[in-house]
Amino acid sequence: MRLAWTLGAILLLSHPAGASAAARARPAAKAKAKARADGTDLSASYSFLRSGEAHLHGADLSASFPLQRSWRLLGDLSVHSGSFAGADLKQVNFMGGLRRLFGGRTWQPFGQAMIGGSHATSRFSDVLASSQTGWGGALGAGVDYRLSPRWALRGQGDYLLLHWDAGWDADPRLSIGLAYRFPR
């Protein structure tokens, strides 16, 4: 678990010396990348979550706000539901964090780290219901495929690392949807 967090932090924060030199050698590309980083963006996606042993489906809504250069402030809300062994399950994840954009014209990859929580509800046949909240965060990465100057197709994968009463759970979440970037 600690290894996953460390690995994610290293990848997000990595800034190899050769990278800035390469960027200086391509000022035009850098300018374009910076331009793309401007403006708030919103995205809405179909989302799949493996929560414990259950396969849940739902929606993921996120918004990111430019901070500086390629860094963005990120808010993410996802709702998933499904059934397992006869019980109906629902999970709401609410997180915030930082996203780092990487260069690219048509394809723009990004990595992100968030902290937040998750509220899970189990219900059986309208007879029994229980719920609990877990806290932790998520590490993720994705890519935007630009369809137009404002619209992009977004694919994203996250690893939700949540601490419940039962201990730590590491659950993958895969999302695909559309992103819209507002002009600044």
Added chain:
Amino acid sequence: MFLRTARHLVVLIAAAAMWRCGSSPTSPSGGVKLQGVVVQDATATSASAGVSARSAAKAGKIVVTVQENPSLSVTVSGNGTFEIQGLPAGGFTLVFSVNGATVGQITITAVAEGTTIKIVVRVSDQEVELVDMETDDDTGSGNGDQGTKTCMIEGGKPGAGIELEGNVDSGTSSQFKLRVNGNRSSGLVDVAAAGASYKCNGNKGGSDCKSNLKTGSKVHVGGNLTSCTTSAASVTATEVMIQKD
């Protein structure tokens, strides 16, 4: 370089996600598969179902261990789900522990090879209660959802042992009708309990306990399924535990 790093990050996340999306690595394949949901700190939402709210369970790490093979052990996930594969055909006992302390066990009998069993379990700080059980027979035979039903009790096999949870619908301590929890039985089950030993939750048992049985009592019945059709079932009880009057 940035793009390469990003690509590596994407590949790493995707690979990890795909690995996690597979079956539980701690569970061997083959035999019987069990999928379960533990409902903890539960509140009843329907009084008509005969289930009432009880003291909240002590929150903590819940571990399910197979008594016949203790190496088969899983930790219940945050949302209450768990899965165990490679269970022995015929029957097995699941032992539930919360924070290392055993709180109860559930015995499941008459299970055919290749069956997937789905259970809903309620765990409190004092007991474990089987709320619902369904079976899917992968071979399409037997009493599974995909085969022809011959017994109104899910997982029930005439002549074999059986454990049932439910409420007394009518009758006396020597003969009563049981309304089984959840959807496990499509009708009332006749229970012959004249020779059964009675126990009361929190009480040592005896004749006083036996007299506590009345309509609406919440009971756990262990015994033998003497006969079962799609419209009627009879159990000869060897033990009746009154969980709540």
